[in-house]
Amino acid sequence: MVESIGSGGVPEGVSRLRVRTVEILPGEVVLIDQLALPHEERYVRCRTWQEVAARITDMTVRGAPAIGVTAAGGLALAAAAAAAASPADPDGFRAALEQAAGGLLATRPTAVNLRWAVHEMRLVWTACDGPPAACAARLLARAQAILSGDIESCLRIGEHGSALFKAGDTILTHCNAGALATAGYGTALGVVRAAFARHGGISVLVDETRPWLQGARLTAWELGVEGIPYRLISDSMAGHFIQRGAVDGVVVGADRIAANGDTANKIGTYTVSVLAKEHGVPFYVAAPLSTVDLTLGSGAGIPIEERAEAEVTSFHGHRVAPDGARAYHPAFDVTPAANIAAIVTEAGVLRAPFAQSLATACATGECGS
Numbered sequence: 001m002v003e004s005i006g007s008g009g010v011p012e013g014v015s016r017l018r019v020r021t022v023e024i025l026p027g028e029v030v031l032i033d034q035l036a037l038p039h040e041e042r043y044v045r046c047r048t049w050q051e052v053a054a055r056i057t058d059m060t061v062r063g064a065p066a067i068g069v070t071a072a073g074g075l076a077l078a079a080a081a082a083a084a085a086s087p088a089d090p091d092g093f094r095a096a097l098e099q100a101a102g103g104l105l106a107t108r109p110t111a112v113n114l115r116w117a118v119h120e121m122r123l124v125w126t127a128c129d130g131p132p133a134a135c136a137a138r139l140l141a142r143a144q145a146i147l148s149g150d151i152e153s154c155l156r157i158g159e160h161g162s163a164l165f166k167a168g169d170t171i172l173t174h175c176n177a178g179a180l181a182t183a184g185y186g187t188a189l190g191v192v193r194a195a196f197a198r199h200g201g202i203s204v205l206v207d208e209t210r211p212w213l214q215g216a217r218l219t220a221w222e223l224g225v226e227g228i229p230y231r232l233i234s235d236s237m238a239g240h241f242i243q244r245g246a247v248d249g250v251v252v253g254a255d256r257i258a259a260n261g262d263t264a265n266k267i268g269t270y271t272v273s274v275l276a277k278e279h280g281v282p283f284y285v286a287a288p289l290s291t292v293d294l295t296l297g298s299g300a301g302i303p304i305e306e307r308a309e310a311e312v313t314s315f316h317g318h319r320v321a322p323d324g325a326r327a328y329h330p331a332f333d334v335t336p337a338a339n340i341a342a343i344v345t346e347a348g349v350l351r352a353p354f355a356q357s358l359a360t361a362c363a364t365g366e367c368g369s
């Protein structure tokens with residue numbers, strides 16, 4: 001779905017939203033199918049929370065903020081079903097929601113936005129003392145507000161981050177932290193979009209992002225939709241281009257940011273951060289505050305999802321390793337705060353010491369934990 005919407009208060013040019021990733025409607029959650037992109041643009045309609053959970057697990061929808069928003073939509077579906085099944089049983093209604101919350105939380109462990117969204121929805125169902133149907137309506141409204149809040153956050157991240165770049169810059173990004181990874185607009189790609197709209201002359205080096213190819217399949221597609229110039233590189237080429245002075249800055253997203261600024265993101269991000277540091281290239285993380293987990297003192301405590309070996313022994317479904325080859329597949333790594341020049345949030349550009357700047361930003365109560 002390629003379209004434009006207004007965004008309320010954000011300047012025209014920065015505010016246009018062209019890719020709609022998730023829609024939360026009464027009785028269904030509609031997802032753009034990220035397994036089919038870039039060759040086919042099709043949509044998946046989920047009508048139960050179990051379908052939503054399955055689509056998060058199989059990565060039809062992926063990216064930390066998008067996972068959180070989609071889980072909120074799943075809970076809205078669970079609420080509607082529970083209200084229909086037990087219209088006069090508030091305890092049964094809440095028990096059904098706790099069961100759905102448990103199922104959704106079990107899907108993917110690293111992105112803290114999922115836990116944040118479930119927590120936000122739980123605040124509604126625990127506070128609601130009306131009949132289940134009325135509570136279900138409130139939960140649908142809250143899920144839709146979480147979705148539009150995520151778009152607003154991305155637009156503000158883009159505004160703040162665009163000031164870090166100038167006309168003519170080449171930005172390297174890893175994975176997909178774009179509209180597809182959020183409710184719309186994107187975090188790292190939101191910065192790229194806004195910098196392109198504000199300065200012009202921005203180009204992007206896109207890491208293909210082995211093994212799942214989020215860069216080659218999704219970031220390249222999004223930049224093409226936007227008309228932003230890019231070149232795709234294999235992950236192993238990043239050092240070459242950074243060493244040659246071809247990269248003015250790196251911007252990536254995040255799945256979880258610990259209290260000290262250590263950041264989990266797609267596997268390979270840490271490697272890029274080390275290269276950037278070695279060559280004096282600024283390395284920026286762009287993320288909404290819902291990605292910050294103040295309960296973890298450092299990145300050492302961030303759970304790292306292990307995915308199937310077959311995603312490594314194969315290349316986009318085609319087996320390349322010998323039969324019987326074993327593989328490792330941690331889906332994320334942790335970039336130490338010392339490698340990060342700034343964390344761009346909806347509250348502004350945060351600088352080291354991140355323990356202080358994150359704590360101050362989180363005082364608004366918007367952080368993931």
Ligand code: MRU
Binds near residue numbers: 065182252253265266
């Ligand atoms: O495994 P994925 O594709 O869900 O991983 C996504 C990433 O690592 C993104 O960079 C991160 O979630 C930030 S998305 C705005």
